Amino acid sequence: MSEVRCLxxxxxxxxxxxxxxxxxxxxxxxYRISWPTPTQAKIRGPA
Amino acid sequence: xxxxxxxxxxxxxxRKIIRKPVPKTMRQLYxxxxxxDMYLLYNHVKPKIDPLSPENVLFIGAGxxxxxxxxxxGRCDVAAKSPVTGGVGDSNVGGFFGAExxxxxxxxxxxxxxxxxxxxxxxxDGEIEVRDAADLWGKDTVETQTAIRQNHGDEDxxxxxxxxxGENLVRFANVRTGMKNxxxxxxxxxxxxxxxxxxxxxxxxxxxxxxxxEKLLDYCKEMNDMIISTRWARAQSRWGTMIIFSNTNTTxxxxxxxxxxxxxxxGQDLEPENIDRYSIGTAGCYGCVVHCRHxxxxxxxxxxxxxxxxxxxxxxxxxxxMVNVKKLETVLAANHLVNKYGxxxxxxxxxxxxxxxxxxxxxxxxxxxxxxxxxxxNEEALFELIHQIAMREGFGNVLANGFRDxxxxxxxxxxxxxxxxxxxxxxxxxxxxxPSFALGIATATRGSDHLRSRPAVDMYGxxxxxxxxxxxxxxxxxxxxxxxxxxxxxxxxxxxxxxxSIGICKFQTVFCAVHAPKWNEFSKLIQLATGMKFSKSxxxxxxxxxxxxxxxxxxREGFTRKDDKLPERYFKEPTPLGLPIAKGKKIDRKKFEIxxxxxxxxxxxxxxxxxxxxxxxxxxxxxxxxxMI
Numbered sequence: 224m225s226e227v228r229c230l231x232x233x234x235x236x237x238x239x240x241x242x243x244x245x246x247x248x249x250x251x252x253x254y255r256i257s258w259p260t261p262t263q264a265k266i267r268g269p270a
Numbered sequence: 271x272x273x274x275x276x277x278x279x280x281x282x283x284x285r286k287i288i289r290k291p292v293p294k295t296m297r298q299l300y301x302x303x304x305x306x307d308m309y310l311l312y313n314h315v316k317p318k319i320d321p322l323s324p325e326n327v328l329f330i331g332a333g334x335x336x337x338x339x340x341x342x343x344g345r346c347d348v349a350a351k352s353p354v355t356g357g358v359g360d361s362n363v364g365g366f367f368g369a370e371x372x373x374x375x376x377x378x379x380x381x382x383x384x385x386x387x388x389x390x391x392x393x394x395d396g397e398i399e400v401r402d403a404a405d406l407w408g409k410d411t412v413e414t415q416t417a418i419r420q421n422h423g424d425e426d427x428x429x430x431x432x433x434x435x436g437e438n439l440v441r442f443a444n445v446r447t448g449m450k451n452x453x454x455x456x457x458x459x460x461x462x463x464x465x466x467x468x469x470x471x472x473x474x475x476x477x478x479x480x481x482x483x484e485k486l487l488d489y490c491k492e493m494n495d496m497i498i499s500t501r502w503a504r505a506q507s508r509w510g511t512m513i514i515f516s517n518t519n520t521t522x523x524x525x526x527x528x529x530x531x532x533x534x535x536x537g538q539d540l541e542p543e544n545i546d547r548y549s550i551g552t553a554g555c556y557g558c559v560v561h562c563r564h565x566x567x568x569x570x571x572x573x574x575x576x577x578x579x580x581x582x583x584x585x586x587x588x589x590x591x592m593v594n595v596k597k598l599e600t601v602l603a604a605n606h607l608v609n610k611y612g613x614x615x616x617x618x619x620x621x622x623x624x625x626x627x628x629x630x631x632x633x634x635x636x637x638x639x640x641x642x643x644x645x646x647x648n649e650e651a652l653f654e655l656i657h658q659i660a661m662r663e664g665f666g667n668v669l670a671n672g673f674r675d676x677x678x679x680x681x682x683x684x685x686x687x688x689x690x691x692x693x694x695x696x697x698x699x700x701x702x703x704x705p706s707f708a709l710g711i712a713t714a715t716r717g718s719d720h721l722r723s724r725p726a727v728d729m730y731g732x733x734x735x736x737x738x739x740x741x742x743x744x745x746x747x748x749x750x751x752x753x754x755x756x757x758x759x760x761x762x763x764x765x766x767x768x769x770x771s772i773g774i775c776k777f778q779t780v781f782c783a784v785h786a787p788k789w790n791e792f793s794k795l796i797q798l799a800t801g802m803k804f805s806k807s808x809x810x811x812x813x814x815x816x817x818x819x820x821x822x823x824x825x826r827e828g829f830t831r832k833d834d835k836l837p838e839r840y841f842k843e844p845t846p847l848g849l850p851i852a853k854g855k856k857i858d859r860k861k862f863e864i865x866x867x868x869x870x871x872x873x874x875x876x877x878x879x880x881x882x883x884x885x886x887x888x889x890x891x892x893x894x895x896x897x898m899i
Contacts, residue, residue, distance in 0.1 A: 230521045231849040233731030252849060254520070257543050259508040263501065267541055268520050 225264035227256070238264040246270075272478045273297045273334060273800045275377035277899060278398050280391060282465055283324060283383030287398050292377055296899055297802060299890065302334035302377055303368075304360060305771035305816045306899075307349040310380060311358065312819050313895040317826050321353040321457075322439065322464040324384035330430065330470060331378045332368040333773010335799055337478045337557075340490035341497065341787060342775030344369035344556025346430070346447075352456040353441045354617070354672050355693045355717045357824040359461065361453030362721070362770050363430070363445065364555040370428035373474030381465065390418070390429075390469035395476055403468040407437060410610040411446040418471045429471040433612025435660040436463035441672045442617035446609065450563050450579035451555065454614040456694065456716050457672075481801035489798055493787055494559045502783035503560045507552065510562045511583040511777075512542035517729070518699065519591070522848015525698040526591040527646055528623040529689050529837075532700045532845040532852065534591040539598050545581075548602065553579065558775065571599050572653060573606060581605040587698025588619020593626055594646035604652060611660035620695030621669045621676065622655050624688050633682045640664040689837050691718035692829070701836075702845050703855040704728065706755035709865050713759065713834045715820035722766060725758040726782045740784070750851065752861045756868035764813025768792060771816065815889045818873065818881050822894065831879040834866060 226235045229247035238245045238256055242264070246253045253270040279288040292306070300306045307329040319325040329349040336343055346368030352359030371377070375396040388403040405421075406414050411433040419427050429447060436443035436459035443459030444452045453459075462468070480486050497503050505513045518524040519540070522532045534540065545564050554561035564581075568574045581601055589595060589604035608615050622644075628634045629644035636643070642651050642665055658666025669676050674693045677685040689696045694717025701708040706728045707720070714722035728749045737745040737754070741761045745754030762780075765788060769779050772792060780788050787795075789806040797803050804812070824833075836857060844856040870877065874885030886892040 228730065230517055231851050233851075250850075259505045259513075263504060265505060265513070265516065266520060267516055267543060268538060 225262055227254075227264050227266055230254075230266060244270050272480055273302075273802065275332070275372055276375060276396075277378040277380065278376055279380045279382065280398065280400065281383045282381060282385040282389065282400065282467065285400055287400075289398070290899070293899065297334065297800070299812065300816060301768065301771035301812060302336075303331045303345070303771040303773045304347040304349070304362060304767065305812065306378055307331040307347045307360065308358070308816050308819050308823070310378070310899070311349050311351070312823050313897050314380065314382075315351050319351060321351045321356065321359070321461065324382075324465070326351050326461055326464070328381040328458070328461050328465065328467070329378065330371070330381070332371045332376075333771060335795055336372045336377075336773040337369045338486065338490055338795065338799055339557045340493040340559075341778040342555045342558040342560075343773050345770070345773045345775060346371065346453075347770055348430070348445055348453045348458045350458060350461040351827075352716065353460045354457040357692060357717070357827050357829055358715045358820045359456040359458060360716050361445065361455045361458050363447060363451050363453035364775060365428070365447040365451035366556045367428040367430050367447040367472065368773055369556045370472045370474055372478060373476055374472045375474060375476050379470065381467065384464065385466040388466045388468055390467065390471060393470065393472040393474075395474055406468045408434065410434065411612045412449065412610065414469055415447070418469060422471075422473070424473055427471050427473045429469045431469040431612075432459040432462045433610060433660070435611045435613045436460055437468075438660065438662045438670070439463050440613065440659060440662065440670045442614040443612050444614045446612055450609070452609070452615070454616065455719065455721075457614070459612050480799050482798045486795070486798040489794060493791060493795070496791070497778045497783070497786055498559050500783035500785055503778075506562045506777065507560045509542035509545065510552070510564055510580070512545060512581065512586060514583045515540060515542060515586050520849070522845060522852035523700050523703060524587060524591050525689065525700045527594050528592055528627040528687065529700070529839055529843070530627065531847055532702070533847050534594070534596065537591065537596055539596055540586050540590045540601065544598050555775065558778075560777065562777065566602065568599060568602050568606070571603055572649075573603050576606055578602070578606045578609060582615070584615050584697060588615045589652065592619050592623035592698050593652055595649060595652065596647065597649070600649045600652070604656060607653060607656045611656070613656070613660055616697055617672065617695045618656060618659060619698070620689060621659070621673065622652060624673075625655070625665075625669065627687050628680065628684055631687070633684050634680060638665065686838060689718075689839070691835065691837070692833055694718050700845065702840055702857055703848075703852040704749050705752045705857065705861070705865060706749065706758050708836055708840060708857050708862065709755060709869060710759050710762075712836050712866070713869060715817065715824055721776065723759045723763040724781070725762045727780060727784045728755070728758060730784065732784065740780075750855065752858070752865050756865050756872060759869060760872040763817050764810050765789070767813040767816040768809050771812070772796065811889065814873070815891060818885065818889055818891060819894065821875070821879070821881060822891065825880060831866070831877070834879060836862070
């Protein structure tokens with residue numbers, strides 16, 4: 224698990240390990256995800 | 271003691287060289303690097319001179335903490351009157367040169383006059399010579415550094431050099447050191463070229479004597495641990511500043527097609543992950559544990575094969591989104607070209623993107639461009655125009671003097687489409703959804719500038735209690751709000767002025783990472799390194815002094831409140847794309863003016879942006895110029 228900050232509502236949300244996509248539970252914005260390190264997720268772009 | 275490295279005055283007309291100690295008083299007032307450079311700029315450059323005349327003075331200054339093993343403390347400041355803006359010329363460059371200059375016994379070089387022949391300055395262990403540079407003239411920025419090392423038979427020489435763009439007096443030519451590091455902004459390479467000065471090379475083996483060396487070393491380790499523990503530094507060490515692209519292009523905060531769109535659709539190839547296709551590892555500047563720059567090899571395509579470093583986030587905009595190029599390989603090749611020629615990436619990309627929009631709108635045509643088809647995404651035209659600018663050929667020569675001159679030459683309402691402030695282009699960031707960033711580029715002392723005051727942490731939606739404590743007053747956590755943003759800019763200006771003066775990297779203070787070292791950590795580092803004590807408020811006052819002196823320089827050159835403005839498009843054209851938080855945004859003119867009033871008031875400046883007598887007395891600036899050094 225890792226956290227990212229939603230770029231639309233700025234709220235943090237959890238991303239499952241190795242997930243390639245994630246959706247902000249607050250504003251429902253969907254992102255593609257990458258992993259700079261095995262434990263740190265990062266938003267790559269819009270899904 | 272470490273603060274007592276020397277200042278040298280080098281007259282290229284007479285070849286006379288004078289060496290003096292830097293008085294401790296100057297350290298107490300301005301620290302070093304940018305701070306002392308700004309004092310020298312105000313005191314040594316006469317009002318209203320032509321920036322390309324021998325009367326202009328070039329200042330090269332290492333940071334006060336240059337040479338300590340943390341926070342990228344090898345940075346160097348290069349200053350002069352700017353041939354781009356006519357105001358403060360100042361550029362801060364990383365790499366290893368700043369530290370090497372200190373090891374060679376000098377903190378500041380003041381270069382006056384103009385050499386009849388092409389020369390370079392050679393600095394070694396307390397000695398300075400002016401040497402012939404006939405064999406260097408015409409070489410690119412990497413070839414020049416290699417030739418200097420070969421000529422001296424020493425692979426450890428560090429040089430600050432110009433490319434052919436500087437030789438050809440392209441107004442926005444930069445100074446470069448190493449493969450990647452650039453003092454990019456405000457045309458300091460052009461000033462060097464105007465003096466027939468190809469390079470300043472340094473080699474030093476002189477010890478730096480620190481006040482508390484063992485404790486300093488321990489604290490440097492603590493600082494390195496502190497910075498690398500931040501999410502920002504960990505991500506940056508993986509993908510460099512390219513990492514920013516993911517957020518800005520997803521949100522809609524990135525200029526595309528000059529200023530027509532605010533994100534690049536189908537721009538996935540520019541995402542930082544794709545540098546892995548070409549990267550052979552990362553490298554860092556002096557005293558840096560982050561290592562934010564990729565070393566990459568391009569085997570195919572125009573100008574391949576080649577090796578280079580970067581690209582920075584700035585290149586993704588300048589040669590990607592702004593000109594509607596969607597291939598990373600094209601960006602890498604353009605980045606390589608401007609690096610070799612010694613051109614400011616931002617100014618070059620900004621001007622080409624502007625020309626492409628003018629071409630699209632029929633304001634310029636094939637006749638004017640000499641047949642260059644300046645269509646969006648035309649990479650051949652992009653490469654050719656970079657070449658023409660550097661060589662001052664064809665349509666490139668129309669752009670080579672920067673925005674002001676090109677607007678005057680082209681006319682036909684072309685100025686409306688130019689994204690520039692005070693004559694200098696903007697980063698490819700789109701500030702319409704972020705009033706704090708907009709105020710920053712409008713008021714920055716060296717023209718549209720993201721490195722004078724940008725509060726990148728405004729983007730994180732931090733709790734207002736936290737922001738109040740950090741900035742010393744109420745600040746909205748909503749980055750689209752105008753509330754408290756003048757305070758943010760004022761605080762960041764002072765922090766960055768001090769950061770540039772002690773010679774550490776901005777990415778290792780509160781720029782993108784909120785838990786990075788700042789005032790108290792700087793204070794302790796300075797004390798352990800130099801023995802000088804500064805409280806947080808004293809350091810903030812030094813930042814204020816430096817920034818106010820820069821303001822005074824610009825006022826003396828004729829700048830007024832009307833120059834603290836934004837391109838008109840920021841007020842008229844709402845952002846067409848992006849996430850809901852960024853879409854449909856433009857700057858509210860009335861709120862912007864209120865923000866500007868607040869900003870002046872925080873500084874103690876009048877409604878016209880002029881420092882009051884009271885403010886000057888408080889900072890000890892009321893008698894400037896004082897000619898102490």
